[in-house]
Amino acid sequence: MANFSKSTGPRFSVDVYQNEYLPDGGREVNAIVTVTATGGGTTGRLPAPTAAVVIMVDCSGSMDYPPTKMRNAREATAAAIDTVRDGVAFAVVAGTHKAVEIFPGEGRPVPADPASRARAKDALRRLSPGGGTAIGTWLRLADRLLASSDVAIRHGILLTDGRNEHETPEELRAALDACAGRFTCDARGVGTDWEVKEVTGIASALLGTADIVADPSELTADFTRMMEHAMGKEVADVALRLWTPQGAEVRFVKQVAPTVEDLTDRRVAAGPRAGDYPTGSWGDESRDYHVCVRVPAAGIGQEMLAARVGLVLPDSGEGSPAPLRPGLVRAVWTDDMAASTAINPQVAHYTGQAELAQVIQQGLDARKAGDWSGATAKLGRAVQLASASGNEDTAKLLSKVVDVVDARTGTVRLKAKVAEADEMTLETRSTKTVRVKK
Structure with a gap:
């Protein structure tokens, strides 16, 4: 865990969750980065x-x-x-x-x-x-x-x-x-x-x-x-800073909790091989980010630092902004099949939550276009994902648009009549996620 605090306002910490093991020649590294701010927000200490x-x-x-x-x-x-x-x-x-x-x-x-x-x-x-x-x-x-x-x-x-x-x-x-x-x-x-x-x-x-x-x-x-x-906000213009080594490329950076928000295209260069991704204002809160990096292929027994992830806070007037001591994303190549094929629970959970937001949108778009079979397939998958991840709020919203036959398998029937407010609520709130159960 890395920590950083200013003389006033929240204290930030960064935790990285990942499976660092890759098979021989593996190149894609995924990590969930949890950023937490404490000691600010509701305390109201800032003038x-x-x-x-x-x-x-x-x-x-x-x-x-x-x-x-x-x-x-x-x-x-x-x-x-x-x-x-x-x-x-x-x-x-x-x-x-x-x-x-x-x-x-x-x-x-x-x-x-x-x-x-x-x-x-x-x-x-x-x-x-x-x-x-x-x-x-x-x-x-x-x-x-x-x-x-x-x-x-x-x-x-x-x-x-x-x-x-x-x-x-x-x-x-x-x-x-x-x-x-x-x-x-x-x-x-x-x-x-x-x-x-x-x-x-x-x-x-x-x-x-x-x-x-x-x-x-x-x-x-x-x-x-x-x-x-x-x-409750006490620090503005906080950026997530991602550094990657020579030969590595950032595939995407997404906020995945409390909502899904793709930040990939918002990168601002921050020196050699580093980029800043805007996160807005912070009070007392915690957010999760999914970072995916493609690294050069390597052989069994090799390891490398795939990325450093930290925060940059705005200048407090006491000099240039100081970056948070970073969390580390690692890559280790192994011939242990069990180690290299295991999916980190946090990565798996938020990959599902991002897919949930996507298939809801695709399903509603298909429904509006009159593609009932496509809408049924996508919204059925959404019901399956919401059920498996424990996203009860989204499951309730989905149940107003489809009749759920079997949530585990995603078997649903489209409702013939849906209140406009119910459909709009599902679409508007489709990106809301639930935190992974630690």
């Missing part, structure tokens, strides 16, 4: 002004159907504002086919205190639905507001109830590219008239969470939880 948050509320015309939806959104945003810690800077943006800063209206967030919270909630009461939806403009305004605050942790919360119909997918992609690495963002879809891939794509690009709130009356509880989670 509040190190964080800022912008809440983006959909105010398009569709928020008027039913009329209670806008009221629920206002109440949820007010509850989130009440959850902002004293001193944390915050702002509120009303989003339609344009973005308007409705609070504080000064071009930058202001610190939370009883007076500013009261002013913000007064501004919320004046919100009314009307207009279209151009989410990229909301994100760009949030970015400008957050950039105006001299803080370490920059966070956004975005609520939408409809499709992004007033800008092109390319415009939204450009906005996400411009905002990536500048702030994290949690995204929520309320009701069932929004596009799952848009909302999950926003959260993925900005290293936040995505979820559905099918019943608008549940927004207040969800917004409160989201803001409490955001208030």
Whole structure:
């Protein structure tokens, strides 16, 4: 185990789980890297002004159907504002086919205190639905507001109830590219008239969470939880640093818990044979990453360091960022068949969880395309994987889309009628995983 701590904030540790043994000529090395932060988050030791948050509320015309939806959104945003810690800077943006800063209206967030919270909630009461939806403009305004605050942790919360119909997918992609690495963002879809891939794509690009709130009356509880989670973050811009030796290549780096997120293409060069993969902001929490490295072939009895895995924390103002002492991924070639064919339990578990997320998406896509046999096969495999891994939450969501005949073998029948909210919930939450039982 490797450890690293800053004078304030969480203490990080890295653990590596793998089967290091390869057969003669074997080349692929897999490892699960568990990163844990302790002593930060809920302790609230860091001074509040190190964080800022912008809440983006959909105010398009569709928020008027039913009329209670806008009221629920206002109440949820007010509850989130009440959850902002004293001193944390915050702002509120009303989003339609344009973005308007409705609070504080000064071009930058202001610190939370009883007076500013009261002013913000007064501004919320004046919100009314009307207009279209151009989410990229909301994100760009949030970015400008957050950039105006001299803080370490920059966070956004975005609520939408409809499709992004007033800008092109390319415009939204450009906005996400411009905002990536500048702030994290949690995204929520309320009701069932929004596009799952848009909302999950926003959260993925900005290293936040995505979820559905099918019943608008549940927004207040969800917004409160989201803001409490955001208030627990104490270190931003943490990167996973991976070094590999000459002749080795990184096949992929994926976050596999608490959700599946492929980080492979987000690599930023960090010196000879090293690269940094963004992980966003951290409080008190633990996450798992699957690292796969292809090494040069070698003979029986040889061994090598396949990779070093560590963390890089942002500069605290006391010099350059110091990397965490790394965890080591090893490769040892053996003629012991039992040793070289054994699959590490952590690697096996998360390989299954990543496949589970993939086959759910493929199954739902096949169902939408009318490919019932393909959908049955993929969703049946999903039921089998969810059952075998103990992912009970996903198993329950699957049972609303298919009738399970035998979970062990993955034998299912597609339901003829599925509530839209149930299908969207399964798709939105398909990447949520369960931790391996140690």
